[in-house]
Amino acid sequence: MNTNTLRKTALNSTCRKYGGRMVDFHGWELPIQFEGITKEHNAVRTGAGIFDVSHMGQIFVSGPDAAAFLDYINANDVKKLENNQGCYSHLPNGRRGIVDDVINFCLDKKSNRYLVIVNATTTLKDYEWMLENSKGFNVKIENKSGDYSMVAIQGPKTISIMKKFEPAILKFGRFSIVESSFNGEKIFVSRTGYTGEDGFEVAAPHKVINEIWEKFFELGKPEGLIPCGLGARDTLRLESGYLLYGNDIDDEHTTYEANYGWVVKLKKDKFIGKEIYEKQKAEGLKIRLIGLVTETGIPREGCKVFYQGKLTGTLQSATFSPTLKKGIGVGYFDMPQLKPGDSLEVEIRGKNIKATVHDLPFYKGGAFGKVYTEN
Amino acid sequence: MKPEELKYTKTHEWIKIDGDVATVGVSDHAQHEMGDIVFVDLPKVGAKLEKGKQACVVESVKSAFDIYSPVSGEVSEVNNKLSEDPALLNQSPIDNGWIYKMKVSNADVSDLMDFKAYQEFIKTEVH
Structure with a gap:
């Protein structure tokens, strides 16, 4: 491993100080664990955990056609977003695949300001894709990923932390966002995450991110x-059935095949890939993302x-x-009709192990139910 | 057992020879590097193992690790407690988290490291 070429986040030395075991994650040096994966996992399910997610990207879209443009490149309905609202979505690639999965936020509808949070490995690809497809739209697209760091606090007990950090976000439900400030710097606080629990993500300029991290520890x-x-x-x-771009979705698989059909809003007038989704919906699926458990x-x-001795597919993501x-x-x-409870076999190191088809998500954390809001 | 009384391989197994019976496990350093262990695919009693060849697999949340037999012989006993509670391997890699015992015909471990040499070896391996 050549550590010289790894990109470091602004929280790198803080993560080390807290005992982070650093690894190469797609060119970024990030902690794989601190005290242990199981302990950290359980802390988020039952309490509170904090993650450095500074590798994620931030692309700002503004201008008179910002909503129309985002609606055109997204499978989900971005035009309907009001101030402080966001939505998870896929950017269809116009073929039979997805450019990336993203979260679109409406910062201010009147002044046409939007923020798109994108994956780390696809930031530049997404930015170029947006530029390419913005012809005819009066928009300004700015990739500010280099200017922002991001932390996520996740778990049921993060609500009491947020009450003291930025209570304004608690007026809203999941996928909301508020603009705030910290030590004079503008920051973005959203009620989002990648854990299946309620929680929050804060995007902030590098120079205040370490103070924000410490503030979260204090609170x-x-x-x-x-x-x-x-x-x-x-x-x-x-466990939460969330997709990982590059593993579970990519340029070769569609949103329907990934079991995320709810993201696709076919009632929308026109958007990239609409015909492909319509065709696939009419014809039915040949393959589908299916979950399994092993004993x-x-x-x-x-x-x-x-399935019954015949190869039916390979695992894109799997773990304990x-x-x-x-x-x-x-x-x-290649058997989209498989249903929960059906018997399968997985080949693990040359041995066939019994497995069972399982509903997705495998586990529904707090993010799947009604979350606490203040009115 | 004390870690000082054991011999170590470059692949981080430890071995203790007692007459013609050898006990095998993974070092404290190795369990720490692996992280939370959640599954131990134990060898079968009666299996014939060859020195330096795969004996079994230990899995942490994140990945699987091959365990290589430090000597040749036949598996005489496995630590079934690890099937119930794989985390024993993290908590007590030597006393409660041993993996298997084997009958050995040629218990020559002169090529393996003693505790002091192993400690030095770990230092050179640190990334």
């Missing part, structure tokens, strides 16, 4: 807030899956689920 001390790494982030998101053994990415205490995995299987 989170009574709640048992602990630092969490990428390892727990992955087990939490997979013994832990499935991993790339494991082959068999600390909540279910079982192996879990998702993969594209």
